[in-house]
Amino acid sequence: MAVRRKRLGAATDGSQLGASLYELPPGGESWPYHYHTANEEAMYVLSGTGTLRLADESVAIDAGDYVTFPADETGAHELRNDGTEPLRYLLVSTMLEPDVTVYPDSEKVGVFVGSPPGGQGDRSLYGYYEIDSDVSYWE
Numbered sequence: 773m774a775v776r777r778k779r780l781g782a783a784t785d786g787s788q789l790g791a792s793l794y795e796l797p798p799g800g801e802s803w804p805y806h807y808h809t810a811n812e813e814a815m816y817v818l819s820g821t822g823t824l825r826l827a828d829e830s831v832a833i834d835a836g837d838y839v840t841f842p843a844d845e846t847g848a849h850e851l852r853n854d855g856t857e858p859l860r861y862l863l864v865s866t867m868l869e870p871d872v873t874v875y876p877d878s879e880k881v882g883v884f885v886g887s888p889p890g891g892q893g894d895r896s897l898y899g900y901y902e903i904d905s906d907v908s909y910w911e
Contacts, residue, residue, distance in 0.1 A: 775800060780862075790867045796822070796851065796859040804878065805850035810871040811889065813841040813863060815851075820859030825850040848876060870897075879903045 776795040796802055805825060815824075817837045824833050827848040833839070841847035843866075853859040871889055873882040882889070885897035 775802060788867055789864065791862065791864045793818075794859075794861050794863060796820075796853040796861075798853050798856055798858070800853050800859075802851040804875050805848060806873050806875045806882075807841065807845055807848040808843050808865075808871055808873050808889065810843055810868045811866045812843045813847070813849075813865040815839050815841070816862045816864075818860040818862060820853060820857050820861075821855035822851055822853045822859045825852070845874070845876075848874075874903075875900075 774797070778793045780791040780793055794802065807827075815838070817833050817835050819835050821832065821834045824831050824839060827846050833851075839849075841849050851859075851861075870883070870885040873884070873889060875881070880900050880902055882900045883897055884895060886893060886895035
């Protein structure tokens with residue numbers, strides 16, 4: 773299911789603060805359940821309704837709700853539109869790099885070096901890796 777996105781921060785040459793306007797169709801999910809280790813995020817709901825899965829609960833959201841996601845495991849989140857209308861929201865984040873995103877459900881991590889998640893610059897290192905694929909320092 774396609775999520776529509778307009779990068780507001782990038783459109784105005786923002787570099788340390790990102791902002792995007794999202795439209796999530798009915799039945800859609802934003803991103804897999806995840807959290808960032810370097811970048812804090814905040815979401816303001818403009819219209820529509822949905823369910824926000826957080827680290828320890830799921831909550832109903834609708835227009836006017838504001839939520840922050842700290843840059844650690846307490847900021848884990850996933851957004852679903854379980855309403856009948858598009859869910860429109862503004863997402864603002866710091867744009868620090870390097871950043872590692874953690875996906876607890878799939879036991880993966882994402883690594884972003886050179887440009888943070890949501891950034892459009894060149895990355896010297898980027899990818900998704902299984903958490904349990906750890907190797908020793910000397911291998």
